[in-house]
Amino acid sequence: MNRMLQNAAVVGIGRTKYVRKSGRTTLAMAAEAARDALADCGLTPADVDGFTCFGTSGSATPSQVAHAIGVEDLGWSLSVSGGGNIVTSTVTGAATAVLSGQADVVIAYRVLGSDTRYGRAFGTIHAEGEGQFAAPHGYMVPPQWFSMYARRHQHEYGSTSEDLGAIAVQQRLHASANPHAIGRDPITIDDYMASRWICDPFRLFDCTYEVDGAVAIVITSAERAKDMPHAPVYVLGAADANRFGGSPYQWDDMTTMFSRDTAPKLWARTGLGPADIDVACMYDCFTFTVMATFEDFGFCDKGEVGDYFRAGRATYGGDVVVNPHGGLLSEGYIHGMNHHYEAVLQLRGDAENRQVQGAQTALVTSGAGPFGGALIYGTSQL
Amino acid sequence: MTTEIQAPVPIPNALTEAFWQGAAEGQLVMQRCNACGHLQHPPEPICSACLSFDLGSAAVSGKGTVYTYCIPTQAFHPWFADKLPFVLAVVELDDQPGLKMITNIVDIDPEAVKVGDRVEVTFQPFSEGFFLPVFRPAAQ
Ligand SMILES: [Zn+2]
Numbered sequence: 411m412n413r414m415l416q417n418a419a420v421v422g423i424g425r426t427k428y429v430r431k432s433g434r435t436t437l438a439m440a441a442e443a444a445r446d447a448l449a450d451c452g453l454t455p456a457d458v459d460g461f462t463c464f465g466t467s468g469s470a471t472p473s474q475v476a477h478a479i480g481v482e483d484l485g486w487s488l489s490v491s492g493g494g495n496i497v498t499s500t501v502t503g504a505a506t507a508v509l510s511g512q513a514d515v516v517i518a519y520r521v522l523g524s525d526t527r528y529g530r531a532f533g534t535i536h537a538e539g540e541g542q543f544a545a546p547h548g549y550m551v552p553p554q555w556f557s558m559y560a561r562r563h564q565h566e567y568g569s570t571s572e573d574l575g576a577i578a579v580q581q582r583l584h585a586s587a588n589p590h591a592i593g594r595d596p597i598t599i600d601d602y603m604a605s606r607w608i609c610d611p612f613r614l615f616d617c618t619y620e621v622d623g624a625v626a627i628v629i630t631s632a633e634r635a636k637d638m639p640h641a642p643v644y645v646l647g648a649a650d651a652n653r654f655g656g657s658p659y660q661w662d663d664m665t666t667m668f669s670r671d672t673a674p675k676l677w678a679r680t681g682l683g684p685a686d687i688d689v690a691c692m693y694d695c696f697t698f699t700v701m702a703t704f705e706d707f708g709f710c711d712k713g714e715v716g717d718y719f720r721a722g723r724a725t726y727g728g729d730v731v732v733n734p735h736g737g738l739l740s741e742g743y744i745h746g747m748n749h750h751y752e753a754v755l756q757l758r759g760d761a762e763n764r765q766v767q768g769a770q771t772a773l774v775t776s777g778a779g780p781f782g783g784a785l786i787y788g789t790s791q792l
Numbered sequence: 793m794t795t796e797i798q799a800p801v802p803i804p805n806a807l808t809e810a811f812w813q814g815a816a817e818g819q820l821v822m823q824r825c826n827a828c829g830h831l832q833h834p835p836e837p838i839c840s841a842c843l844s845f846d847l848g849s850a851a852v853s854g855k856g857t858v859y860t861y862c863i864p865t866q867a868f869h870p871w872f873a874d875k876l877p878f879v880l881a882v883v884e885l886d887d888q889p890g891l892k893m894i895t896n897i898v899d900i901d902p903e904a905v906k907v908g909d910r911v912e913v914t915f916q917p918f919s920e921g922f923f924l925p926v927f928r929p930a931a932q
Pocket of ligand 1: 825826827828829830839840841842843844
């Protein structure tokens with residue numbers, strides 16, 4: 411066991427509205443989220459000496475955002491190259507900076523603007539490197555990568571479209587109680603089955619809702635966190651896995667994901683297990699990401715996720731509440747940082763009409779395919 | 793304003809030219825380690841099995857199995873708009889366990905493709921003189 415991370419805590423959260431087309435720059439949105447996260451915990455820019463973000467394109471940099479909100483001495487700054495796979499590393503990087511004395515207060519954020527849409531490819535494709543073996547065949551975007559995972563799972567374990575639909579329907583129902591969510595109209599399994607194909611076996615409702623917006627969280631030491639306006643949310647432990655270079659299709663078992671490596675590490679480091687988790691913010695760029703990672707984390711056996719969701723075990727009154735905010739599928743795609751916002755809100759008891767009663771632990775996963783991570787937040791240290 | 797839609801043309805490099813040269817000659821050619829015989833695709837600068845930099849290439853059987861596939865029904869890039877629907881697949885080659893490549897399955901109704909189908913390579917002319925290795929149902 412290694413519980414060193416629990417000496418760091420999230421003390422502030424901030425975000426913008428999530429909208430389809432904001433007309434705003436990523437700098438403006440990141441600055442707004444950072445400002446609001448500081449206001450949430452009663453700190454000022456003068457208290458902040460660390461900034462970190464992740465991203466692959468179009469993001470405002472840590473130094474730009476720090477400068478924009480008037481941070482005069484940015485002592486620690488780290489811009490992590492990566493996507494959903496690297497959210498956990500970004501947050502634990504911030505925690506590690508605090509615990510090692512490189513910074514006292516760190517803001518970790520993610521911002522996405524209208525120029526970044528991962529579900530489409532435009533213009534001239536420079537099919538270099540691995541891309542030369544993929545793009546000419548039409549292999550370019552995540553719905554293709556992960557629908558192929560889902561197909562393999564259907565072949566090996568007999569999972570069905572209805573099983574994927576059960577995830578989409580449940581999460582949309584959760585989102586219907588979340589005023590911040592962009593997709594709030596409940597759907598039925600019939601609506602799901604009738605929705606148009608995006609990339610067979612994925613339909614419209616299997617895919618995340620890409621939006622503009624930003625989320626920022628403030629991380630400091632557990633000791634300093636005691637004096638903050640909100641109860642601290644501790645980082646109980648984390649694990650990453652980035653085995654297999656290159657494209658997602660090289661993963662040796664496409665019925666599983668990174669979580670087959672991260673889950674055992676995370677449970678071992680924390681001493682916790684699936685039964686200890688109250689809220690599960692499962693990274694859900696697609697429904698199938700939830701299915702594969704949920705199995706890998708041991709909430710149920712292979713091929714049982716559909717039944718698990720249909721039986722009400724993934725919602726209020728069940729075993730664990732999965733994505734109470736609606737997730738990336740229905741709240742919106744802030745690349746998984748919105749999962750961290752929701753986890754903190756739930757553990758503070760501030761989630762209003764979608765509050766998971768008595769929530770003390772939240773699992774937050776990030777990534778899909780071979781690359782990703784996960785961490786556990788808690789209301790108290792272990 | 794009209795913009796010509798450009799094909800996603802391969803940009804070969806020293807590691808990959810043997811693959812494209814082979815394809816133009818009707819052969820599926822993969823990177824092969826001269827030290828240990830390990831095949832790897834896409835080509836890498838070092839052999840992941842024995843860490844040798846002494847890498848060559850070899851023609852492989854071109855026979856394999858559909859490991860998984862999808863059927864894009866959206867043109868995720870405009871160049872594919874008039875090619876929908878098509879079958880995008882991962883084929884596992886017979887030549888080495890786990891040796892996979894991205895390809896298309898052709899000469900079959902997309903709805904009829906199944907995981908586990910036996911397939912064999914064939915080559916389709918592509919833009920700018922390139923030939924793409926795609927797969928069709930294997931001859932019985
Ligand atoms: Zn070798």
